[in-house]
Amino acid sequence: MKKTARGFLFIVSGPSGVGKGTIRQELLGRYGDLDYSVSATTRKPRPGEVHGKDYFFVSQEEFQELLRNDALLEWAKVYDHFYGTPEQYVESLLTAGKDCILEIDVQGALQVKRKKPESILIFIAPPSKEELIRRITYRGTESRDEIEKRMQKVEGETQHLHEYNYRVVNEDLEKAVESIRAIIIAERCRVNQSK
Amino acid sequence: MKKTARGFLFIVSGPSGVGKGTIRQELLGRYGDLDYSVSATTRKPRPGEVHGKDYFFVSQEEFQELLRNDALLEWAKVYDHFYGTPEQYVESLLTAGKDCILEIDVQGALQVKRKKPESILIFIAPPSKEELIRRITYRGTESRDEIEKRMQKVEGETQHLHEYNYRVVNEDLEKAVESIRAIIIAERCRVNQSK
Numbered sequence A, B: 001m002k003k004t005a006r007g008f009l010f011i012v013s014g015p016s017g018v019g020k021g022t023i024r025q026e027l028l029g030r031y032g033d034l035d036y037s038v039s040a041t042t043r044k045p046r047p048g049e050v051h052g053k054d055y056f057f058v059s060q061e062e063f064q065e066l067l068r069n070d071a072l073l074e075w076a077k078v079y080d081h082f083y084g085t086p087e088q089y090v091e092s093l094l095t096a097g098k099d100c101i102l103e104i105d106v107q108g109a110l111q112v113k114r115k116k117p118e119s120i121l122i123f124i125a126p127p128s129k130e131e132l133i134r135r136i137t138y139r140g141t142e143s144r145d146e147i148e149k150r151m152q153k154v155e156g157e158t159q160h161l162h163e164y165n166y167r168v169v170n171e172d173l174e175k176a177v178e179s180i181r182a183i184i185i186a187e188r189c190r191v192n193q194s195k
Helices: A020-030 A060-068 A087-095 A106-115 A129-139 A144-158 A173-189 B020-030 B060-068 B087-095 B106-115 B129-139 B144-158 B173-189
Strands: A009-013 A034-036 A039-041 A055-057 A072-078 A081-086 A099-104 A120-125 A166-169 B009-013 B034-036 B039-041 B055-057 B072-078 B081-086 B099-104 B120-125 B166-169
Touching: A009 A020, A009 A106, A009 A173, A020 A034, A020 A099, A020 A173, A039 A060, A060 A072, A060 A081, A072 A087, A072 A106, A081 A087, A087 A099, A099 A106, A106 A120, A120 A173, A129 A144, A166 A173, A166 B173, A173 B166, A173 B173, B009 B020, B009 B106, B009 B173, B020 B034, B020 B099, B020 B173, B039 B060, B060 B072, B060 B081, B072 B087, B072 B106, B081 B087, B087 B099, B099 B106, B106 B120, B120 B173, B129 B144, B166 B173
Parallel strands: A009 A099, A009 A120, A034 A099, A039 A055, A120 A166, B009 B099, B009 B120, B034 B099, B039 B055, B120 B166
Antiparallel strands: A039 A081, A072 A081, B039 B081, B072 B081
């Protein structure tokens, strides 16, 4: 019996507001050969969100249990809620030979890379600082102070760019999605170089 | 003034008969952002071939002069004719920020990699040994002995696969061209990793 080649783990990551969620949705909607790593969270489902598809919605106790069992590839507390990536779920996809997309923030991506150094990190960058401010402001949910804090965070995050494999500028959604698709195809062709 | 980023050198290479010439033509025909590294040769032009476009057609003396001046990135003698890649031509394209495609055999690709380690080597592989024999035989220009010799050469060449960055199977021309296009786009997004 032929052994199934292990799948690739692609991490789509970048500053908040850069559009990585939209990019992930487009990729999964268009290409049937990609799976999505569903995260666990303690926050309540928003209208339309489906358990096991958008998130695994879990209780505080269940999340603490995952933490205690070191069952998360990465996790973070954002405001009052916990978010994390169950390792077993990702691992089952990769073992079955499926390529998997993880969409997480920069800190999370670096955590995953430490646990799975073979994962491929893609940094989604805004076309400019000004454009990122515009996008965050457009949401209308953030105060001026909050935006200032976010921008400082972005500068800190960008300093980790050298730990990423690829950088894709999200100026035009279509081009960004195409670039990531190209990265996925290219990585599948990559020769495992011994040097 | 903004400094132009240096272009990438993509080397499309692989065994004789694998279809790398067709792939190169398709890439250059479809994508205006790629340039072709024109080779020098001592063989006579075939009908339709244009000097400076298909090849630089040079005399034996001119070729020896290029060799003496170490002006070739790689060269080979095939039957009675010399073939080589003038370094200055490629260098002028790369310096101007243009991405450049070189289509050469395996020995040539390895020579270029020694001189320009930053070049990206793409190995075009036949779907199977049987299919490669079929393609070579189909040309109708080779004797049985010649085919046997070629197949041995292919096996030797395949042992250099680990020196390549990518491997693309040319089972379906369309898919092969798309994969190489993906590799080119991906490499442009690649982060220069310090580790």
